[in-house]
Each structure stands twice: as structure tokens, then as C-alpha cells.
Amino acid sequence: MTSILTNTSAMAALRTLRDVGNRLSSLQGEVSSGLRVQNAQDNAAYWSIATTMHSDSKAVSAVADAISLGAAKVDTAYSGLVSVLDVMSDFKSKLVSATEDGIDKAKIQTELDQLKLQVTSIANSSSFNGQNWLNTDIADIYDVDNNSASVVTSFVRGQDGSVAVNSSETHLTATSLFNSTGGGLLQKDPRDITTIGGMRYLANSVIAGKPTQIWVPETANGYSAHFPFTFTGPMTFGAGNSINFNITVDKDNPADGIDPPYNPGKTTTVSITRATIDAVDPSLNGVISTFTQYRQVLSYALSQANTGAYATFVSDGHGGIVPDVISIGTLQNRAFGLDGSYVEVSGFSANGVSGGGLGNQFDQGVRGSKLTLDFTPFQDFRDGEDPDGITVSFSFAVNNMPAKTYSFDRTYVNSVLGTDTGKVETADQMVTLLNSLLSADWPTLQIESLSPSSVMLKTDPAMDRRAGSDTSVRFSNIKVSNEPLPLFDFMDIDIVENPDLVSDYLTYIETASQRITSGAAQLGSLQKRLELQADFTSHLMDSIDSGVGRLTDADMEEQSARLAALQTQQQLAVQSLSIANNGPQELMTLFR
Template identity: 55%
Template sequence: MTSILTNFSAITALQTLRSLASDLQGTQERVGSGLRVAAAADNAAYWSISTTMRSDSMAISAAADALGLGAAKVDTAYAGMTSVIDVLTEFQARLVAATEEGVDKAKVQAELDQMKDQVKSIAESASFSGQNWLTTDIADMYDVDINKTQVISSFVRDASGGVATKTMSVDLSKISLFNSTQGGLLQRDGRDVNRIGMMRYLASFGDGTEVWRPEWDGSTNARLGDRVFSGPLDLSGAGDAITFNVTVDKDEPSHGIAAPYDPGKTTVGVTIDKAFLDTHFPSWNGVIADYRGFAQALDQALSLANTGASSGVYYGSWYPNGSRPDEYWIMTDESSGLDGSYIEISNLTSQVSSGSHGLTNDFAQAPRGSQMTIPFTSFEVFRDGEDPDGIEVSFDFSVNYQPPKSYSFDRTYVNNLLGKTDGTVSNATEMVTLLSSLLQADWPDVIISEAGSSVSMVLDPLADRKAGGGTRIGFSNINVSHEPIPTLNFLEIDIVQNPNMVRTYIDYMDKATARVVDAAATLGALQTRIDMQAEFAARLASNIDSGIGRLVDADMNEESTRLKALQTQQQLAVQALSISNTAPDMLAQLFR
């Protein structure tokens, strides 16, 4: 139908042109932005996801930057630590050189002082962004709640949509060389439990070395010691002889044991004369030349008479020339089967042509060794890193050489037992409570009590009558879980003031250097972890960007092709509209 009022062809062409213009505009926007989802109206779900992920990607980028800051701190600390190790190695070499005779220790100490200053300088200089992990200021280096610092490691979003950063914990007690309140790797460890109240003592040696020894008290056999011989002793004359009685192993009422008291074993008429010597030592011709010979002859006489006693001379590296000249001893062998430990010479008669044998009417009583009283010193069972129970003290205990039994306690045990929170055993009363709780069930005859400021441990004399060499009470195999620990300060090493401690210093430096090497290894492991985390963060950011692109990026090949097609269609639509608008003009010409 042809109408002069309504141009249907033009209307259709115009609608087509409008549709093409809209499509062309959208395509041009996608080509211009590179996005097929640029706004929520394009695709609400994809736009929401991509916007959230872009935010996450920026957070991960920020975490990666923080990782870089942490890596710089670790790198700085590691560089300082390796430099310190080099200096410590040289330091130890100088100490070894100082052990040589003739070395001027003052000059060596001058070098050591310079090295100490260098280590201190390195530790103070190893700072990045205001943080120094080698020189710290921590109120309590052993408090796990405050001895750590944090390094950001990652950014995460949980299932509920919440966001958080993850951190790596760095334990500065394993890295710091010097701390303002002690506890650095090159400082004295402040967690020294020392004597553990009264359970051990520190034995010192001439070369400066010190060793912890367990406290115990034991008794040796009763002995008549320090008998001085002056010879030669001549028994070759008529009537020359030495005769005496020997009593061994009688009970001693002062030990607190109950009656009746055994009088011991007495041997009458032990004799040494020329006939005795000719029988057993014929080459002597009745003359005892020195104290060794007299001790030998005396021991033979005591043995033949079955007295239960013996004689000998003093030997040992702690005596001059390996012995004590001219001195001998007589002691009970404790072979009588009695509980006592006693030796007595009585009814002595002596006729000698010359010399002096040193025998007199005398006695000796060995004490009961199953008792000890030791002054108490307070101590603390400290924390031990992350272990809530703290440091553990373990030990063995035994009486009279019975098979020992093992025990242990830690910070938690002390706190629960004494109703405390600080792990301290403050006085002798508390130590008695602690030891009683551990030992009483296995050793009911051991009486543990407070003796003023001391702790007394004694085997009940009503249950044990023994004295002498078979008696002993005390501790053994004492172990503390965090020992050995450094008890010296690196900066206080002085071989001029303490020339006898050079070997102690060498041993200390060996252990201290090992601790610093361990710290460097810890930093190296931390470096590796940070590098791995940084690489993961970079990969994660790339994957997130790729994922966003898959959701919202436009396919530029497709869009450019569509743009060209739409532009062609637009040209055709314009031409169609032009043609449609010429139709009314042609109809109007019919009426002219």
C-alpha cells in the first residue's frame, strides 16, 4: 500500500538504523575498553566477581610488597650474622694460639678486644627500616609471648568472604646476639638453675673448667691414717717384736642406732718379729727398710691372723711424686659381716733395735654415710620456649648402693605442688615438700626435713644400722633439659685477667659459634620460605588476573569483525532510508 500520510518503508529503515547504531555503540565501547563486562549492567554476576577479585589482587600485591620488606630485614640480619661468624672463627683461632707457651697474652687480648668491638658494631649496624634482629631490647628474652616478631606472608579470603593477612613468626631468642636484658646468643643464658636448690655443686679445676657434680654423702671404711714410719726398722735382735690386738666393726651408739650394740670382732696377739719376716720376707734379714716394706709386712700379718683389717700406703696423682712419703694406713676391710665400721689397735707392745714404726694404741670410727645436710639455695624452673611445662630436671636417687630410681620435675609440677605460677622453689621448706613428693613413696625410710636454711636427708637409723664404706645417700645422673647453656658473656672474655680460663674460653667459643651458625641457618631457611611465598604471591596474582580476564575481557578479534560488519550495515541502512524517503516525491510528481 502506498500512502502519503505514512511512509512505512522509511519507518522500517529508521528502526533498523537505530538498532544498528545501538549495536555499533556497544561494540565500539568494548573495542575501546577491551572489556565485554565493563559495568554491572553488562553482566551483574561477572562484574561483581571481577570487582572483588581485582580488590583481592591488589591486596596480594600489597602483601607481596610487605614480603619484600620482610625479605630485606632477613637479608640484612643474615649478612650481619655471616660477618659475625667470620670474626668469631678468627677469635677462636687467637684463643688457641694463646695456649702456646711464651705467647704474649696481653697482645693477644688486644686483638681479641678489637674483634669483640667489631662483633658488637656489626650487630648494632644490621638494621633495616628501624628494626634490628641482632641487637634487641626485649624485657624477657625467654618469654614466648614477647620474644617474637612477625613478617607478613600472605593474604587470604575465607569462605564467608572475610579477608585476613597471614604472618610468619620469627623467634628472636634464636637470632639475637645481644639483648638489653641478657639472653642473646653471645650472652650468658639467664635460665641457669644453678645448684637446683641443693642437688648438685660446681666443681672447678685448675685450667678454669667447671663441671656440675651431684651432691651425695658416703663414708669410706674406718681408717687409722697418717702413720709415720721412721726407718730402717731393725727386728733382728733377741726379743725384738711388735705385738698388738685388733678390733674391727663394733657398733657406735652415737650413730643413733638402737641397742644392743655389737662389740665387734677382736683378734689378739698379732705379731711381727724376725721369725715372721724370715718366713715371709727372707731377703730382708729381719730389717724393714722403709714405710712401704712395713705396710707390706703389716698387711701380711693382719691377713694371716684373719683380723678383717689391712694396711697400705698412699698413692695418687694428687700427692707429691705420686705418694705421701713415710706414711701408711690401717683400715677395716668390713669383711666381718657386722654393720659397724671400726678399727682399733690395743695392747700394743713393741721392742725394736732401731727405727720407729708409728703404731700406737688408737681407734677410728667411720661415720654413717647415709645422711647429708646441705645449705639450700633458691632456684626457678624456667619456661622453655613453647613448652608450657617448662624446663625439666631429671635425676637418680639411691641409698646404700641400692639400685637407683629415676625422678623428674618441671615448671608445671612445681607450680601445681607449691601453688605457684612462677616455677620458683624459694626456701628449704618448699624443697623438702618437693623432694618428699618425689622420693617418699620409693624410700620411706629416708627422713627429709628442714634444718634451718638447709635440707637434711638421713636414712632412719632404726631401719639401717650400717656405717662405713657400704653407706651412701644422694643424687646421680642429674640432667636439665636446656643444658648445657652458656654461662659466660662473649664481651667479658679476658685472658689477661683470667689466664687459667683460656681452655674454658675455647670451649665456650666453640659452643657459642655453633649457636650463631644455627641462627644463620634459621635465617637462611626463613629467606627460602619468604622467597617461596613471594613467588607464590606473584603466581597467585597472575592467576587471579587471568581469571578476571576470562570473565570480563572482550575478544578483540571478534569485536573488530563485528564493528566492521555493523559499520557496513549502517551504511546500507542509511541508503535504504534515503531510498524510502524518495518514494513520496515520485508520487507527488503524478499530480503536477
């Protein structure tokens, strides 16, 4: 039906034309922007992801710039340390020259002074953007909370949506050559832990032919009872001649602090006759002419009687023996059930024999299960390389039992003593520290303070009545994590004023160079880390852009085809509308 009131064909064509126009407008927007998701109404989920990732991409780009800045700082510090190592090598060669006889040390010192100035120049110049890792100004360079320098390494978005910028830290104790308050690699280290509360002491020694002092662990060693006598001879034994005596070994010593009853030890009667001498050496014909012969006879007689004693020579301390001197001692044979260390000859009598030199005599062995420490306060300092501070390790044993190893650091000291300074300031605090380390493994050990300056470690006499050579309390294998310490400043080296210290200076330069090498190695590792992170960051930004593109970018080939199709549809819709509008005009001709 054709109506002059309602042109349904024109309405349909107009709707089609409008729809095609809207689609064509949207498509032209995609083609011109290159995005198929331009705003939230296009695709809320993709638009949200793209917006977030675009923001992250900008942040990662900023991190890339920060990595480049950090790498520049690391490169500057590394170059400075490597240059200093070259100077230190020259410095060392000059010191070696100074060891030659007849060399003019004043001229060499002039060269050394110039090298020292060069080191300070390098340290002062190794600055980037106002930051200098070789010449620092840190109030406490050993405080891990204050001695760190950081460089940005990455931007991270967590699964919960949180964001963070990660960084890598380096402790300036590893790179600082000179610090305003001391503690640089070329300065004295004031963190000398000295005797560690009395656990060790300085002793004179000779190393490589040079007198020096070394730290020696404190020990207390007991020794067995023995007494010497001087032989006089000859001694002639005929029929009926003899020497007789009683020998007592290993009775308890009340002075050791043990409780009664006291064991009287083992007493044996010994007789030496012509038959005894013949049993030892028939060729002697009963005549003992030398102290070596008498020692043989005594050893045989003491052994045959199962006395628990022995006869021996006395060392002269130089690999030889003292002429004419014989020693009688206890074997401390615990199979007798005796804990003491004692030897006594009593009731001595000679029947028709003169000489020999042996007579009534005794000696009490020493109990070594008691060690007194000369306590001096000490501090476990902070350490930039270890937030727990300096580590002290040592071995400890009682009565020749297998030693066990222990260690403590600043964190442990503070925990045990309830402080925050790492200081062990009183003898009572030292007792608390040692008890916390040792008591579980050594139940017979008693640790107590005798005075403000002394601490005693001893085994409980009620549980350990032993005395003699197999008793001891000993520290051993003491190691301190920050030792050896530099004992002077690099800038103070002067071979003219201190010609006797050239060897010490050489040792110092070697140690300092090793420490600088270690610092340069740490920076080298950080350089590699930053290089890898910069490369990763570049790839990461490309990956983010690519991923966002997959979500929002338009397929231009597809959109071009669609655009051509819509333009054709638009033309057809216009023609349809024109035809539909011409229909009523044609109808009007029927009424003319």
C-alpha cells in the same frame, strides 16, 4: 495493505536499527576497554569476584614489597653475624698464640682490643631502616613476648572471607650480640639456675689436666657394716687348739627410724681349728704367718658356717691394699630375710692360740635411703627460644632401682606452685615441686622440709626397713637447657690482667662462636624462606590476574568479528529504514 497513517516497515526497520545500535554500542565498549564484564549489570557474580581479586592482588603486591623489606633486614643481620664470625676466628688464633711461653701478652692484648672494637663496629652498623638485630635494646631479652622481630611473609584470605597478613618471627636472643640490659650472645648470661634448689653442688675436678669446678648431682649412698683389725702373728694351731667366736649379722638399727619389733639378726658360732687350716692349705702345717693366710682361713670358716659375713683386705686408695689389715663385713644376704646392715664378733676366745688380732668388735652399716638437700632459692627463667622457659631434666632412683627420668620448665613450675614468676623461693615450694614429679613413681618416698634451708628425701621406714650398701637416694644426669652459660663478657677479655684465664677465654670464644653460628644458621633459613615466598608471591599475582582475566576479559578476535557483523547489520538497517520511508512518497505519486 499500505497505510498513509502507519508505516509499519519504517517502524520495524527503526526497531532493528535501534537494537543493532545498542548492541554495537555495548560491543564497542568491550572492544575499547578489553572487558566483557565492565560493571555489575554485565555479570554480577563475575564482577563481584573480579573486584575482590583485584583488591587482593594489590594487597599481595604490597606483601611482596614487605617481603623485600624484610629480606633486606635479614640479609643485613646475617652479613653482620658472618663478619663477626670471621673476627672471632682471628680472635681465637690470637688467644692460641698467647699460650706460648715467652710471648708478649701485652702486644697480643692490643690486637685483641682492636678486634673487640671491630666486633662492636659491625654490631652497631648492621642496621636497616632503623632496625638492628645485632645491637638491641630489650628490657628482658629472655621474654618471648618482647624479644621477637617479625617479617611479613604472606597475605591470606580465609574461606569465611576473613583476611590476614602472616609473618615469620625470629627471636633476637639468637642474633643479638649486645643488649642494653644484658643477655646478648657476647655478654654474660645472668640466668644461672645454680644448685636447682640443692639438687646438685659444685665440686672440684680435673679436666684435661686443668683444675676446674663441675656440677655434681646430690646422692646419698649407704654402706655395709665392716670393721678392720690388724693381724699379729704368727698363729700356731696344734691338736686341741682353736679360736671360737660368735658372729652376728644384719640386725636392725633403731636409729634408722624404723618401728619395733627389731630383728636381732643372724648369729652363728664359728670355730677355727687345725683341721680348718689344713682344709685351706695343708702346707701351712697349722701355722698362720701372714695376714693374707689369715684372711683365707677366716673367709673359709665364715663361708662354711654360712654366717653371711666375709673377710677381705682393705684398700689403700691407690690400687693396693693396706699391709697386715683385714676387714670383717656383712654380705647383706637378703635371703636370710634380714633388712639390717650389721656385723659383730662377740664371745671371742682363744684356746692355746695367741696372736691374730681378731677380738670382740662390731660395726653398724649406714642407711642410705635418706638425702638432705641444702635448699637455695632459684628461678626458672624465660627463654626466647622456648616460651615455656628453661628446661631442667634429671634422673632419679631409690635403693639402686632403675632410674627414671623427669623434667620441668618455667610453665610447669608456675602451674604447680600457682605463680607466674618461675621462682622456687622456699623449701616448702621445693617439696611441692619434687612431690609433683616423683611421688607417683616412688610411693615409699617421703619429701619434707626440715628448715628454711633444707629439704629431706627419704623412704618411709614403715615400708622400707632396709639399710646398708644397697640403699640410696640419688639424682643423676642433670641437664639444664641453657647451659653452659657464658661467665663473662667478650669485651672484658684481658690476658694481661688475667693470664691464667687464657684457656677459659678460648673455651668461651668457642662457645660464643657456636652460638653466633647457630644464630646465623637461623637467619639463613629465614633468608631461604623469604626467597621462596617472594617467588611464590610473584607467581601468585600472575595467577590472580590470569584468573580474573578469564572471568572478565573480552575475546578480541570474537568481538572484532561481531563488530564487523553489527556494523553491516547497522548499514542494512539504515537502508531498510530509507526504503521504508520512501514507500509513502511513491504512493503519493498515484494521486497526482
